[in-house]
Amino acid sequence: MANATVEDLHPDLIAGVLRLLDGPTLAALSCANVRFRSLAGEPDLWRDLCLSSWPSLGHPRLLRLLASSHRSFFADVFSSPVCTVAESACSGDGESSLPSELISAVDLRHRGSVVLSLVVETDTSTSWFMAAPFRIDADVERKDEGDSAVFSPEELTLTWVVIDPHRRRAVRATSLRPVSVSRHWITGEMVVRFALVLGEECAIGAVVKIGEETRKVQEIYLAAEGVEGACLSGREGLAVVRSAMEGGRRQGDESDAKRRWEEFAGRRQKMKETAAKRERLVDLACAAVGAAAFVALFTIAVAR
Incomplete structure (x- = not known):
């Protein structure tokens, strides 16, 4: 031998x-x-x-x-979907080919131990879903309280897999690790975001909210948004999901997902600052026109 x-x-x-x-x-x-x-x-x-x-x-x-x-x-x-979702996907073109149902397989872990594991079935064919903001909520209330305790939000990992049961295609719709962790300024909840940026115009991801005192998962949902900050509609979100399912895959570094999110958030912040500056200029112009009109009327009244 x-x-x-x-x-x-x-x-x-x-x-x-x-x-x-x-x-x-x-x-x-x-x-x-x-x-x-x-x-x-x-x-x-x-x-x-x-x-x-x-x-x-x-x-x-x-x-x-x-x-x-x-x-x-x-x-x-x-592997993560290749980040090449076209702008047309965000506009919800081709409604007839959009998934009529989505199944979400959600697994949240803390240091490798399962915190939550559940399945969400969503009917996406209704006019209400199409017109409302794209959002899929996972029902954490039906889980036992002891199952949802977490300690360090930064050490959470999440896989939210979206499945089209009719075409038998699936895609991982979030980053594996958080791209941002913040505290809600009113409720004190920790807001942990897992996100994938798809193209230049769209991002899809999950938000996990953790109670300030209980340190338990209070809420978890999947949503899609545009670079301008507005939530995509159900129709637009389904188009993004379909495009991600049909696109290529790549095994990327999780730091790359965080970098892309920070760049995406930076573009969004810059757009907001530009819009705010434009509004201030419009306000100043309106104030100047009003002041000029007042002076003109005052001058006419004095001249008489």
């Missing part, structure tokens, strides 16, 4: 080793040769990998939906 290779090992032993690998390593191994391609392509292997990465996939409907497609699901979700 001096010349024995890894291929001479018993298939059960190799299968046990493969279960210790992460997704990218497993996918790379499947390219080695025909035997490894067969072993690394076992559906149960990818199902277990998906369930360990995203516990919310244990929901009965998702188990049925992804019964034979866990590998393609992993490929869709593991």
Whole structure:
């Protein structure tokens, strides 16, 4: 057995080793040769990998939906969508091809331990959803109080996976780590934002609110917004989600997501400052016109 290779090992032993690998390593191994391609392509292997990465996939409907497609699901979700959403996507063009339903698989962790794991099913075909601001709320109230305690917002990680059950496509709609942590100036809640910037005009992400005293998750929701600061409508948000699902993927650094968000927020702040400056100029012009009119009327009255 001096010349024995890894291929001479018993298939059960190799299968046990493969279960210790992460997704990218497993996918790379499947390219080695025909035997490894067969072993690394076992559906149960990818199902277990998906369930360990995203516990919310244990929901009965998702188990049925992804019964034979866990590998393609992993490929869709593991990497971030390429940030090339066109401006036309933010305008909600092509309404007939928008998802009529979305399933959200939400997994919030603190230092690797699961804080919240739940599934949200959303009917997106109604006129109310299309016209209202794009927002999907996760019902944290139905979770046990002990499950939602957190300690350090900066050490939270979130995966909010949006699934189109009819086209069987999915996309990770948030950054893995927070792009910003702030405190609400009225309620004192900690506001933790996870976001992806898609193109130059749109951003989509989740907001997690944590109670000041309880240190428990009070609220978590997914929303989409434009660079000018306004929330996108349901129609526009669905167009962005569809574009992200159909676009490419890349395995990016989480610091890149934070950098892109800071640049996006900076552009938004600059636009607000420009708009405020324009308003001040308009106010000054109106005041000048009013003062000139008053002086003119006063002069006429004195001349008489």
